[in-house]
Amino acid sequence: MLAQAGTPPRVVRVGIYTNAPKIYFDGQGQANGILVDVLRAIAAAEGWELRFVGCEWARCLAAASAGDIDLLPDVAWSEERSRILDFHQVPALFSWSQIYRRTDVPLNAMTDTTGKRIAVLSGSIQQNFFTEMAKNFGMKPQLVPVASVEDGFDLVERGGADAVVASKYAGTLYAPSRGIVETPIMFQPVRLFYASGKGRNAALLAAIDRRLDAWQRDPDSDYFGILEHWQTRSMLAQVPAYIWWGALLVIAMLAMAVATAAWLRKQVAHKTGALRESEQRLATILDSVDGLIYIKDTSYRYAYANRALEALVEGRIGDIIGKQDTDLFAPPVAAALHRNDVRAIAKRERVVAEETVPDRHGRQMTVLSTKIPLHRDDGSVYGLCGISIDISERRAAEESTRVAASVFRSAEGMFIAGPDRRIQRVNEAFCAMTGHEATDLAGAFVPWFALGSDGADARDIMWDAAENHGKWQGEIWTHRKNGDAYPARLTVTAVRDENASISHFVGTQGDITEQKLAQDEIAKLAYFDSLTGLPNRRLLLERLGHCVSLRERSGQMPALLFFDLDNFKDFNDLHGHQLGDQLLRQVGERIRTCTRAGDTVARLGGDEFVVLLDNVGRTEQEAGAHASAIGWKIIAAVAEPFIIGSTTHRTTCSLGAALQSDSGIDSDEMMKRADMAMYSAKKDGRNTMRFFDPGMASDVSHRLALEEEIRTSLGTSGFSMHYQPQVDVQGRITGAEALLRWNSPKRGAIGPSVFIPIAEASGLIVPLGRWALHTACAQLACWKSQPGLRDLTVSVNVSIRQFRERSFVQDVVDTVSDTGVSPSKLKLELTETVLIDDVDDTIEKMRQLKELGVNFSLDDFGTGYSSLSYLKRLPINQLKIDRSFVRDILTNPNDASIARSIVALSQALGLGIIAEGVETEEQRNFLAEIGCSFYQGYLFGRPMEAASFERSVRAQDD
Numbered sequence: 006m007l008a009q010a011g012t013p014p015r016v017v018r019v020g021i022y023t024n025a026p027k028i029y030f031d032g033q034g035q036a037n038g039i040l041v042d043v044l045r046a047i048a049a050a051e052g053w054e055l056r057f058v059g060c061e062w063a064r065c066l067a068a069a070s071a072g073d074i075d076l077l078p079d080v081a082w083s084e085e086r087s088r089i090l091d092f093h094q095v096p097a098l099f100s101w102s103q104i105y106r107r108t109d110v111p112l113n114a115m116t117d118t119t120g121k122r123i124a125v126l127s128g129s130i131q132q133n134f135f136t137e138m139a140k141n142f143g144m145k146p147q148l149v150p151v152a153s154v155e156d157g158f159d160l161v162e163r164g165g166a167d168a169v170v171a172s173k174y175a176g177t178l179y180a181p182s183r184g185i186v187e188t189p190i191m192f193q194p195v196r197l198f199y200a201s202g203k204g205r206n207a208a209l210l211a212a213i214d215r216r217l218d219a220w221q222r223d224p225d226s227d228y229f230g231i232l233e234h235w236q237t238r239s240m241l242a243q244v245p246a247y248i249w250w251g252a253l254l255v256i257a258m259l260a261m262a263v264a265t266a267a268w269l270r271k272q273v274a275h276k277t278g279a280l281r282e283s284e285q286r287l288a289t290i291l292d293s294v295d296g297l298i299y300i301k302d303t304s305y306r307y308a309y310a311n312r313a314l315e316a317l318v319e320g321r322i323g324d325i326i327g328k329q330d331t332d333l334f335a336p337p338v339a340a341a342l343h344r345n346d347v348r349a350i351a352k353r354e355r356v357v358a359e360e361t362v363p364d365r366h367g368r369q370m371t372v373l374s375t376k377i378p379l380h381r382d383d384g385s386v387y388g389l390c391g392i393s394i395d396i397s398e399r400r401a402a403e404e405s406t407r408v409a410a411s412v413f414r415s416a417e418g419m420f421i422a423g424p425d426r427r428i429q430r431v432n433e434a435f436c437a438m439t440g441h442e443a444t445d446l447a448g449a450f451v452p453w454f455a456l457g458s459d460g461a462d463a464r465d466i467m468w469d470a471a472e473n474h475g476k477w478q479g480e481i482w483t484h485r486k487n488g489d490a491y492p493a494r495l496t497v498t499a500v501r502d503e504n505a506s507i508s509h510f511v512g513t514q515g516d517i518t519e520q521k522l523a524q525d526e527i528a529k530l531a532y533f534d535s536l537t538g539l540p541n542r543r544l545l546l547e548r549l550g551h552c553v554s555l556r557e558r559s560g561q562m563p564a565l566l567f568f569d570l571d572n573f574k575d576f577n578d579l580h581g582h583q584l585g586d587q588l589l590r591q592v593g594e595r596i597r598t599c600t601r602a603g604d605t606v607a608r609l610g611g612d613e614f615v616v617l618l619d620n621v622g623r624t625e626q627e628a629g630a631h632a633s634a635i636g637w638k639i640i641a642a643v644a645e646p647f648i649i650g651s652t653t654h655r656t657t658c659s660l661g662a663a664l665q666s667d668s669g670i671d672s673d674e675m676m677k678r679a680d681m682a683m684y685s686a687k688k689d690g691r692n693t694m695r696f697f698d699p700g701m702a703s704d705v706s707h708r709l710a711l712e713e714e715i716r717t718s719l720g721t722s723g724f725s726m727h728y729q730p731q732v733d734v735q736g737r738i739t740g741a742e743a744l745l746r747w748n749s750p751k752r753g754a755i756g757p758s759v760f761i762p763i764a765e766a767s768g769l770i771v772p773l774g775r776w777a778l779h780t781a782c783a784q785l786a787c788w789k790s791q792p793g794l795r796d797l798t799v800s801v802n803v804s805i806r807q808f809r810e811r812s813f814v815q816d817v818v819d820t821v822s823d824t825g826v827s828p829s830k831l832k833l834e835l836t837e838t839v840l841i842d843d844v845d846d847t848i849e850k851m852r853q854l855k856e857l858g859v860n861f862s863l864d865d866f867g868t869g870y871s872s873l874s875y876l877k878r879l880p881i882n883q884l885k886i887d888r889s890f891v892r893d894i895l896t897n898p899n900d901a902s903i904a905r906s907i908v909a910l911s912q913a914l915g916l917g918i919i920a921e922g923v924e925t926e927e928q929r930n931f932l933a934e935i936g937c938s939f940y941q942g943y944l945f946g947r948p949m950e951a952a953s954f955e956r957s958v959r960a961q962d963d
């Protein structure tokens with residue numbers, strides 16, 4: 006459309022840069038070129054005034070986008086540019102890039118380009134495109150960047166490059182004059198437009214479209230005239246049609262190749278991204294696995310390790326990659342791992358094996374490893390992939406299951422019950438014990454019958470304790486399938502799951518019939534005098550203690566009658582022990598007839614008898630009269646003739662009586678008083694009776710005087726330790742019992758049976774016992790350094806008073822450390838009284854000392870309580886058969902039977918055994934026969950000074 010008259014023409018600012026022959030400033034500074042001429046023709050037709058603005062390509066582009074110029078010619082359409090520029094529809098020119106070569110350069114296809122020096126306009130689209138295309142063809146040309154296309158042609162002409170990349174128009178312009186020829190390599194066909202800033206010049210672009218559309222339909226139009234002028238059209242006309250079609254085919258193929266390459270690149274990018282994502286996913290999975298996952302190469306170096314493996318070796322080593330197991334683990338561990346690696350890599354085996362490696366804390370970890378050889382396509386192995394799973398817990402669980410299973414096969418009866426207390430499983434021993442089949446028991450409540458030692462139903466107590474405290478242990482009476490009742494030791498333990506709820510109860514049950522019988526037998530023998538069948542001292546003292554304690558409540562006072570036969574020793578000497586024993590038995594029977602059923606007639610030993618009269622009266626007078634009547638009755642009865650064998654014998658007795666006239670008088674005092682009264686009766690001519698009166702207590706003052714002397718002798722040389730040998734079955738001295746001796750400055754030697762009870766009663770036994778322990782340990786320490794003596798043990802007596810001291814354990818610990826003895830060589834001799842009195846304190850003290858290594862021997866065994874339950878709970882090493890059993894072991898079947906039972910018990914409980922008071926070879930042989938292999942007694946040596954004892958030990962090696 007022409008500008009109307011009077012209307013100023015539309016000024017159109019046109020960017021001009023150099024790209025001859027399409028657009029450039031000529032030698033006169035005038036805008037020139039094909040596209041400038043086409044635009045001038047359009048401007049003339051439209052009535053525009055063109056103003057040319059010189060700029061470099063990039064600046065021109067920016068100016069067009071910013072609206073600083075209205076049109077920019079020679080712009081190829083691209084997606085990217087269409088975002089900042091508007092284009093008209095009808096291309097102003099078509100063009101493509103082509104490679105031009107010197108005639109001597111063999112370059113006719115893309116496959117010839119490797120190694121060729123090819124000039125290309127620096128930073129141009131062609132440079133990028135050509136580079137990309139060469140890459141897609143897998144070619145490696147050597148690109149030579151040039152400042153202008155013309156420079157490129159000059160360079161080729163001079164031999165500085167083999168070929169040049171240029172647009173078809175530039176080639177037509179510059180090649181012929183330089184003797185350069187085009188090659189069939191064409192690419193990047195483009196459509197060229199005039200472009201304008203986005204949304205700025207729609208009318209201008211529409212006008213250009215209108216003109217081009219009309220002109221390109223008309224071969225005689227200005228448009229073709231201009232192309233003619235620039236020889237482009239004639240050049241096109243000269244090109245044979247087949248070349249033109251060929252070029253187009255190549256261009257199409259190239260376009261397809263480029264498109265394919267672009268698609269492939271996209272696919273590769275897509276696949277690479279997918280691969281990366283998949284790798285990441287795989288890494289995340291592998292890292293989140295607890296097991297150790299790794300890849301090793303053929304030199305057994307780690308090529309990959311998941312996070313679990315890195316964490317395992319963290320701190321021991323930096324990066325694990327490239328390291329071998331010898332860098333990570335101790336040689337034996339690394340060697341074991343290597344053996345399996347070799348199987349996978351060198352022998353190409355799929356290895357599944359258990360391996361052991363240290364975990365992060367250095368603890369042994371058992372892993373189940375699977376090692377798989379990694380193969381290349383050609384079958385060669387390039388490494389191994391390993392997965393090692395921690396199976397330590399499984400192994401431990403299997404181990405404990407195995408242990409549990411073997412425990413379940415034990416000789417002890419066992420059952421497993423559910424939380425409902427119903428049996429789930431029992432072992433064979435349990436079936437054998439109860440007489441039931443396992444199938445009968447499944448689902449039954451346990452125990453179906455259980456009485457505690459007190460005869461009451463123990464089940465509620467038992468389940469309460471098991472549920473609330475985790476465990477119940479005790480002795481019960483239960484019965485077998487055939488109805489036989491039997492005593493059992495039952496332990497029920499609650500097993501809790503991870504939520505602390507009870508999942509099972511485990512019960513162990515042992516038939517203790519045999520032990521009970523042995524225990525009862527020992528108890529019976531221990532409570533009764535074997536000769537007469539009368540209660541012995543122990544039972545008497547128990548009953549006396551009971552009466553004495555009831556005195557206050559009942560208001561009734563007990564009386565104690567003490568008596569022995571006058572001149573019994575003479576009778577024995579004259580008629581022999583057998584007749585003496587018969588006499589004693591008959592005396593016992595006769596006294597029984599003089600007393601009521603509730604009274605106790607006891608034999609203390611020898612010819613000493615005691616009668617405990619229960620509740621003889623409320624007043625001293627009443628009680629005295631009653632006791633007196635019985636006492637005289639006894640004297641009269643004893644005075645009656647005894648028929649022993651075919652002979653009649655006569656004897657008398659002296660009797661002392663004591664009343665518990667007030668409740669402050671305890672059992673001991675009663676016994677002493679009755680004893681004093683009896684001596685008084687003897688002093689007064691025998692065959693008579695005396696009641697205790699305080700005058701007799703002058704004996705007590707004697708005792709007090711002794712007590713004072715003991716006190717002053719403490720810390721002086723008045724006390725000394727003697728050592729009595731203890732020997733084994735071969736008679737070799739293995740140790741000694743340390744025994745106190747006292748040489749009183751006033752009275753000379755006084756035996757321990759005299760001063761120990763006084764020291765115990767007064768509390769002086771505590772410092773005295775401490776001194777004895779220290780002296781014995783010092784002696785033991787001295788032997789420690791002497792060959793032949795260093796293995797000796799020393800037994801030291803500990804009285805109950807001393808043991809009960811709070812500081813007792815510390816005293817022993819200090820003594821052991823002060824003297825430097827080996828605790829295992831020290832044996833503490835305790836009596837049964839210590840065990841039964843305050844059992845918890847006893848257990849704790851013994852446990853502490855046992856931990857130190859000290860041993861315990863139970864003295865005077867068989868004379869006291871001999872309770873199995875104590876023996877089982879206490880850490881005792883040895884039982885000592887009391888010398889009272891040994892004395893008559895050959896003649897008294899009761900004593901022999903007690904000794905046998907004690908030996909059997911020690912064997913059942915796994916304890917050592919020693920007999921004391923062994924005086925004859927016969928006794929020793931008998932003891933050896935019944936299984937006692939350690940002895941102490943005059944047969945092997947009396948208690949002696951340390952120096953004599955040492956000589957005895959050395960003498961046995963001479």
Ligand SMILES: Nc1nc2c(ncn2[C@@H]2O[C@H](COP(=O)(O)O[C@H]3[C@@H](O)[C@H](n4cnc5c(=O)[nH]c(N)nc54)O[C@@H]3COP(=O)(O)O)[C@@H](O)[C@H]2O)c(=O)[nH]1
Nearest residue numbers: 744745757758761777802803804864921922923924942943
């Ligand atoms: N608390 C402490 N008690 C002690 C200590 N030293 C001794 N005693 C206790 O005094 C009781 C009497 O002891 P003792 O007179 O020394 O008699 C011991 C042995 O001499 C005696 N024995 C040893 N062999 C025979 C033998 O063949 N025949 C026979 N008739 N007697 C023999 O036995 C006594 C050892 O007995 P035991 O201790 O039961 O092993 C005595 O109870 C001592 O325990 C002391 O330091 N502390």
